[in-house]
Each structure stands twice: as C-alpha cells, then as structure tokens.
Amino acid sequence: MPGLAGRWMDLANRLGRRALGTTAENPPVGCLLEKDGLVVGLGWTQPGGRPHAETVALAMAGEAARGATCFVTLEPCAHHGKTPPCAEALVRAGVARVVAAIGDPDPRVAGRGFAMLRAAGIAVAVGEGAAEARRTLAGFLNRIISNRPQVIAKLAVSSDGRIAAQPGTETRITGPEAWARTHLLRAEADAILVGLGTVLADDPDLTCRLPGMAGRSPVRVVADSQLRLPPHSRLAASATETPVWLLSTRDGAVAPGVSVLVCAAAPDGRVNLADGLEKLAGRGINTVLVEGGAHLIDSLWQADFIDRLHIHRSPLTLGPQGLAAGPLLTEAAKRLNLITELRLGEDTASVYERRGQD
Numbered sequence: 001m002p003g004l005a006g007r008w009m010d011l012a013n014r015l016g017r018r019a020l021g022t023t024a025e026n027p028p029v030g031c032l033l034e035k036d037g038l039v040v041g042l043g044w045t046q047p048g049g050r051p052h053a054e055t056v057a058l059a060m061a062g063e064a065a066r067g068a069t070c071f072v073t074l075e076p077c078a079h080h081g082k083t084p085p086c087a088e089a090l091v092r093a094g095v096a097r098v099v100a101a102i103g104d105p106d107p108r109v110a111g112r113g114f115a116m117l118r119a120a121g122i123a124v125a126v127g128e129g130a131a132e133a134r135r136t137l138a139g140f141l142n143r144i145i146s147n148r149p150q151v152i153a154k155l156a157v158s159s160d161g162r163i164a165a166q167p168g169t170e171t172r173i174t175g176p177e178a179w180a181r182t183h184l185l186r187a188e189a190d191a192i193l194v195g196l197g198t199v200l201a202d203d204p205d206l207t208c209r210l211p212g213m214a215g216r217s218p219v220r221v222v223a224d225s226q227l228r229l230p231p232h233s234r235l236a237a238s239a240t241e242t243p244v245w246l247l248s249t250r251d252g253a254v255a256p257g258v259s260v261l262v263c264a265a266a267p268d269g270r271v272n273l274a275d276g277l278e279k280l281a282g283r284g285i286n287t288v289l290v291e292g293g294a295h296l297i298d299s300l301w302q303a304d305f306i307d308r309l310h311i312h313r314s315p316l317t318l319g320p321q322g323l324a325a326g327p328l329l330t331e332a333a334k335r336l337n338l339i340t341e342l343r344l345g346e347d348t349a350s351v352y353e354r355r356g357q358d
C-alpha cells in the first residue's frame, strides 16, 4: 500500500495517462496540487502539447496554490519555449513543495527545473511513482535519449500462430473486445505504422473508431520503399482528413495529404528502419504503434526495435496454409518481460515489455 504521497502521485500518473497520444512532441505529463489533504488543482498536458500540466493545475488552483504541494510526473520545465518555464510559474504561485516522479533528460531541462525550484526555497523530492511515470513517458524518454520513438507492436494470432488465413488476404482473427482494445492503443499512440503488404491485403483505415474518440486518430505511416501505395486505397483517399506519411527510399507525389519521408535504403533495398524511426522522431513522434504485417514486424524484431508487444491470441485455428507470425511469437517470452495478461471476450491479450524498463 503506497503512503499518502504515493497515492497523490498515483493520481498524477493517471492524469498523465489521459494525455497519451495527444501531446507529441511534448511529453504526456500529469500534475496535481494538494493542500491540507484536498486537491486544489489538477491537469494534464493539453492536446498539441500546450498548455503544460502544471499551467493547467495552477490556473485551476488560483490563490489556493500558495503553500500547496505539487505532485508532477516529470521535472517541471526550465526553458523559455513558446510559454514561460513551469518551474518559474510554480515559484510565482507560491507552491511550498514539489514532488516529481522523474527528472527530465531533455538537455534544456536536465536538472535545471529542480535547481530553479530549490533556489527559490521550494522543497523538492524526486522518485515517488517513478516506474509508472516512466511507463507513460517511455515514448518521450526514448525520443530524447535514443532519437527514436517507443515502438509498440500489436499482432493478432490464431491458436496455431497464424496472422492471416493465407498470405496477402485479410482475416478477422479476434473478436469485438480485442478490436476495442486495439482502437484504444491507436488513440494512445502518436503514429500507427504498417508495412505495404498489409495495405495491399487489407486496405485498412487505421483510424480510431471508438465512439466519441474519432478525434484521437494518430498519423498513419506506411513502410513503402517504392511508393506503391495505391492512390485509391482508403489510406490515400482519407489522407487530407487524417494524415498519411510514407517511409520510402524515393521521393515523389502520391495523393493529396500524403507526405513522403525519404529514408536510407537497407542492403535489400527496403526502408532502413533505423533511419525511418529517426525520421519519425525528427517529426516529434514519441510513440509508434506497429500493426503488422509479419514482414515488417519481423524486421523490427530482428533489429531489436520493439519496446513493447501486445499479442492478441484467438482460439481460432487457421491451418498450415496460413501466414505464420514469425519467430517473435516463440522468442517474445525469452527476450521480453510479460507484464500483463488479460481476457478479451473469447481472446486473450499478453503484453510484453523490454527488460530493464523499471
């Protein structure tokens, strides 16, 4: 059972999670102001990354912020960007204490936020709720530290390890609960990535279609080395509403709303995925949800780029002519930590995470 500070931070972490997938390139942060056992302000990073969580919480608290404790999931910023630094705003508001889950590795902050607070006589404690904060902020931390987004892969497999009834065909493998969870994962990601094979076979929309959450559809990205995305595909046809980016080795015009990110070529002539991920990071993408297919996921797996993996398993059997999920299915449990298992109607979900995340 966490102590009182742990419980407030738990709430701040939940607030931060609400912002997942909406704040790129900024981090999804949660913040809560507590005074005399009452919440006087709360907030999370707003869509597009601004205002920051602290600004929202301080605005809600008004004068009540004076003497309060601020629970925040990431070190308050110290740099003058498009808005003045949050550390300065906390000082001005007269906050007495700041409890932060983790420091911000962004070189423009990196300890300066804490130093600014301490210099103004504010007590600062760091580390409460750190594991949970790191999980929500993993994409931002990855991008700042490694210059690539957090890669989250999701794959639906039959009981005999197949992802389609036949290569190149679309197969509904899992049920409505797994569908809803997938769409939630989409809402929480900054981008969705698929290989061209999936577009040609399934002609997917790749939007978030949960009731009331249509606005949470992230940018849709296709690994398409030769710019073969069909202009009449659903993705191309809807690109002026929900953007489509192509990771390609060549430049060219495909359809209105479709942008091409020219990447280095791998030795086999396909997209060099290290470069592709860097290009996404360069556009501020913190988290990318990879939804297949087998070849793209296998390339990412072989290059050790997959940070988190959701496997949705169905009781359905597809038979030996089906498209195999590839080695990751058997290797996942050896290479990654199993962090969650859930029942989704007739199906199950197993979530794995790169070791050493906590």
Ligand SMILES: NC(=O)c1ccc[n+]([C@@H]2O[C@H](COP(=O)([O-])OP(=O)(O)OC[C@H]3O[C@@H](n4cnc5c(N)ncnc54)[C@H](OP(=O)(O)O)[C@@H]3O)[C@@H](O)[C@H]2O)c1
Binding pocket: 154, 155, 156, 157, 162, 163, 164, 166, 167, 168, 169, 170, 171, 173, 194, 195, 196, 197, 198, 199, 201, 202, 223, 224, 225, 226, 228, 266, 270, 271, 272, 273, 291, 292, 293, 294, 295, 296, 297, 299, 323
């Ligand atoms: N069950 C599931 O969860 C699920 C999810 C998605 C898809 N599927 C099924 O999977 C099948 C499609 O999968 P797939 O394996 O054939 O195709 P895929 O992985 O979706 O796409 C592969 C294509 O992506 C392009 N690509 C570019 N750079 C790449 C790289 N570095 N590594 C790998 N690919 C790269 C290549 O085409 P270019 O050379 O032209 O660039 C490659 O042929 C369909 O039957 C679909 O229904 C199942």
